[in-house]
Amino acid sequence: MDRFDRADKHWRIVNDWVIRQIESGEWAAESKLPSIRTLARLFETSITTVQRALSDLQANAYVFTVPRVGYFVSASAQAKPASGFDFSSVTVNVNHAVVTMLSQAASRATASLSSAVLHSDLTPHVLLNKCLGAVATKADNALTGLVAPPGLPALRRRIAGLMLARGVVCGPDDILVTSGDTIALELALEAIAPRGSTVAIETPTYYGILQTIERLGMRALPIRTHGKLGIDVDHLEEALKQKKVAVIFLNPTLQNPRGFIMPDETRARLSRVARAADVPIIEDDIFFDLVPEGERTRAIKSYDTSGQTIYCSSFSKTVAPGYRVGWCVAGKYRDAILAHMFSRNLAVSSLAQHVLSEFIGRGYMEEHCARLRAQLSSLSRFFEARVRSDFPVGTLYVPPQGGFIHWIELPEHTDMSALERLASERGCHVAGSGIFFADGHPTTGLRICLGTTLSPPVMQSLSVIAECAHLAAGNSPVRQKMHL
Structure with missing residues (x-):
């Protein structure tokens, strides 16, 4: 030791x-x-x-x-001022690139490795169908009628139970059921920050966060972010002193796209810094159930003593992508968010809420997620071996501690435009990294999403990406493999 x-x-x-x-x-x-x-x-x-x-x-x-x-x-x-930090906010402009990426990914006949979607082969269809059948036997007006915000009481009770594993003690009345995680994030930001506000973010960060900031006419303040520890709290603390920041918006658990898990001590300090500056936090925690049990941390929300942290999550990345059911624990902003939900008529499918409530109540959530984590762990080990054996020398890869999002940094001289073009010519879609940066400027980073089983098409796609990475880096794939 x-x-x-x-x-x-x-x-x-x-x-x-x-x-x-x-x-x-x-x-x-x-x-x-x-x-x-x-x-x-x-x-x-x-x-x-x-x-x-x-x-x-x-x-x-x-x-x-x-x-x-x-x-x-x-x-x-x-490229930092003498203080070591940059406090320049930027106008976000990624929406067009994101829409293009998602459209191209959706048009593929096989599972896309660019889109962070849990594919059908990892979805618990059998268990969901059992719950659907059980709910159907109780069919009444509740299944076809409108369940108004804040959502189905039974489901909110189940979610309150799930929050205990995240270190958050709350009741059903503290929970708002939303139409997925992205809507929860948008409602949270809209409720606490006016148009033109500055939002502190990780860099790189999930493009959905950037799209929300762009759509609401706000500006982003990228905060230096470590590949293993998450957002640099020193940089953030200084930014809160130097600039008027309306909210801190981050994804600290199996972060999309880099896959890190922010340690508990960093989360606790972040919460203290935000509370001292009186700046709210929006915590996107959609991947919590994909973290191995021994690696789990407490939600940032669990350190919140003033109600200024809004916690958002969803079942989309773990159980049923098509159900579009998420939730938020909104703290002192509950009434403001609820008002936005009513004004926009944001009711969630009553049938989906009943099925998910049954799914959790029967204990299927734990059963399915345990199996899913094991499958994703096996995929991760396979991918790590492929990166080390097939990708160009100088490629940097830090395996995530769970989940299905993998971030690799190709050698700095790699022509990423050439990589995208070469891969497309071979029938494989590769998305540029610019969608994860507020200014839209791409790096040699590449996000690979393995939310599917290991099939011949997936293995072929990985081989194509590795081959094109060699070519884009100016290497001969055959010669490079011989060197390795």
Whole structure:
């Protein structure tokens, strides 16, 4: 145990020292770092420890690597003011690109690896049909009539029970049933921030968050985000002092697109910082049930003592994408959100609510999610092996702790437009990373969604993407594999 503690301390020492060298201006953009062996001798540590530090630095865009040459300082690491932070808000412009991506993904006959949808082969049809049959035997006006907001009382009681696993104690009256997670997010933002407001976000972040900000005529303030720890609370805290921020909007659990889980201590501190600044938080927690039980953290909402955190989730990524049933625990904004729901006539399908209530009540939720997590874990191990064996040297991949969204960073010189074109010519849709950034500017990041079983078409699509990644990076796929 002591040996692992020392190793963890050593790589962080190397990591922090390199960051100080970069942020102080000692090392300019594009300058080459000392070799791995030199750093190992300097810190009297192992090559493996240095490699771990450099991998973390690359994941957080401080450095990039040139195969067989070395590590270099990223231009983005130097693109900060003297304080080390950027407080520039931007006008969001991603909606057109997102609509194009979703349209192309929907037109595919096979499962798209660009769209974060749980496909039919992982949906619990048998269990849902049992519940549908049970509900049908009780058929009465309740099934065909309107269930007005805040939603079916029985379902809200079930959801209150689910919230306990997230560390949130609430009652049915605290819960609003919505038409999916995205509607819950939009209602929350609309209720607490006027048009033109500034919204602090992770970067990159889920494009649905960006679309909502764009649709409501607000501006985004991208906050530096670590590939493993989540949003940089130091940067956020300073931003709240420097700018008028209306709300903090984030997706801290199996974050879309990078897949990290924000640690409990960071969540607690974030909640304290927001409370001190009197700024509300919108927490998108749609992937909670896909986190392995030993890795689960408490919701940010669980640290909320003032009612200023709005928690949003859905059954779309775990049980039934087509049912479009989500919910929010709105705290002190409940009445404002409920008023918006009534004004827009946002009632949710009564049949879907009854079936999901039955599904949870029978214990099927735990049974299905446990099986789903095991299936996704197997897919993740397969994908990790494929990335290491088939993708170009210099590709960075940090396996997520659960779920089906995977984020890889291709070598910095990769022509991503060429990658998209080459993949399309081979019948495979690849979406650019610009939809995850507020300014729409793409990077060499690539989101792969494996919300389906491992079938020959899926394996073929992964092979096509890997081959095209080599070509877009200027490599011969055959020669590169021989080198590996």
